[in-house]
Amino acid sequence: MRDAPSARTLLDWYDANARTMPWRISPRDRSGGMRPDPYRVWLSEVMLQQTTVAAVRAYFMKFTELWPTVNSLAAAEDSTVMAEWAGLGYYARARNLLKCARVVAQEHGGRFPETRDELMKLPGIGPYTASAIAAIAFDEPATVVDGNVERVMARIHAVETPLPSAKPELTRLAEALTPGDRPGDYAQAVMDLGATICTTRSPACGICPWMRCCAARMLGTAKELPKKTPKKAKPVRLGLVYVARRDDGAWLLETRPETGLLGGMLGWPGTDWEEKLPEESPPISAEWTDPGVEVRHTFTHFHLRLALRLACTPVDTGTTRGTFVPSAEFRPSALPTVMRKVYEMVVTDGRLVERSSTQRL
Template sequence: MRYDTADLSDTLLDWYDRHARQMPWRAPPLSGQKADPYRVWMSEVMLQQTTVAAVKAYFERFTNRWPTVRDLAAAEDADVMAEWAGLGYYARARNLLKCARAVVADHDSVFPADHDALLKLPGIGPYTAAAISAIAFDLPETVLDGNVERVMARLHDIHTPLPAAKPELMVEAQKLTNAKRPGDYAQAVMDLGATICTPRNPACGICPWRDPCLARANGTAAELPKKTPKKPKPIRLGIAYIARRTDGAWLLETRPDKGLLGGMLGWPTTGWAEDAPQEAPPLGADWHDLPAEARHTFTHFHLRLAICTATVPQDALPTRGQFIPQDRFRPSDLPTVMRKAFDLAHETLRDS
């Protein structure tokens, strides 16, 4: 049996009107409220490769501290990077600032509604531009994130593995985009994937699209979408040097803007490579090796950081980095891998 695409999108919107997730960046369906482009943009940047549960607290802190794009554009880089610490994928934080400043400088502090204009802003790719256009401006753009890919693959029983399937899935998603309520539809189809058509154990029995779903009918829903196997992630090694002065100050450095953890505060380290690292302490001291290492997984590799600690006198002169007084140091300002190293070293240095 064939189903009319308009009927399918209307059915999904009916479901969404009753079951929409409450999000701090959303305008509830049928409320008459309009979504704030600034909040939509920030949420979409934060949600890239990150769960809703992880993002909510960060979003609240950012929008409370910088309630408008002009406020964010005027913020100190270090303050924004510190607030972002722990959320991961730190290039997003750098692009957040660049984009805010571009909106203020080039668009009079108003986000453009035009999809092509959005694509020209730093850190905004095709998905984010489509999401902002649809959700914030109710324009008929089609979103295609991981949730939507899964829904489309199952609805149409598409077995082409990702990422090769993306163009095919986009075509099917575009057919269903609702022209009357594109913003609500975009959020509805993402909610469907996040809450009903989940990666494991999809709740097909309560899905608004259970009848037209070809994968459910063919018994293939659990195996879709198919994915091309990924290569194993390599392991890289490094050394983190954690030094504390006798007055309690910590030796930290701001990492270069380009590269992993760019612009973030962290401990001086060696390079990270698959070969054993060459020692590169930031100052002469009686360094002690900890019998533990900080382990962290990035997108393309696993990192294992050996940790060296030292207590140094107040006149110690490092070759890189600077000592941050104890009352100005917040472990929460560190990216996750650096905070892991701190947690392992803290007890040792506190007792020394």
């Protein structure tokens, strides 16, 4: 007979094994009266959506250095925040980040609401993020369910139903274990368990604090769970991207529309992304060349292939689409990943055109 999973057992394990995070208050400090900053909890949770801890650390440190409070973030320029977010992906998060910060600053006096229900009324905060903030920052016994928690619950209870159909059942099982005492530490403990021991491919069952209550371990099926419904093959979309540089070194760039993928981000002018290669649609009149190369990038729901078009133009070239950004002001790091790939292709590919012996693209 297997033991029943105990929140107390997991909390004891967490007290000794909690991961160190720049946004986290350790269980020892928390027991000594130190409270988490809701702003840092919120910021980290938004950044961590569909992104790894390793990728988020540097961004979190930079953001909190530039904007240490929700009020300072709310007062920041949109373009500056979007540029600092570049490379982290899922750019709607950055737009919602600003919207939420401004609502908290303007309508809540710079203080985050303390309950899950009130937090869900803020822009960009859904059930998961609201639960995480409520539990971690305010010790509300809200149930936090991410991919790590789903995996732990599926194995502890040997849930055979594949994801995503199993989500409601796994959430109910997680709710049944959420304690009224130290719910914030408990939420982080389950996530740490999934991230460090109950991992996807090689769970370390022999050192798991819940090994005696894990039904999947007893059945020998831990590595097979949670099951997942096979994903459909991602479609491929095609587009053209236009890279122009003036003789004085300025690059032609534009800010993408607020809605849609990469909304509000800086990038190279281009066509829509479609099933078939779109018609040529250059942003300015110039002698465009086709270097015969393309940039490939994968988004959540499709693969993208962008064919390059290149041009060198005189200093007096005008434009009705985009802006020529002086070389000294241009930061490739401010570009989203796919646009940065375009830049790297342009500056490293020896086949690309040059206007003169001294001025290369």
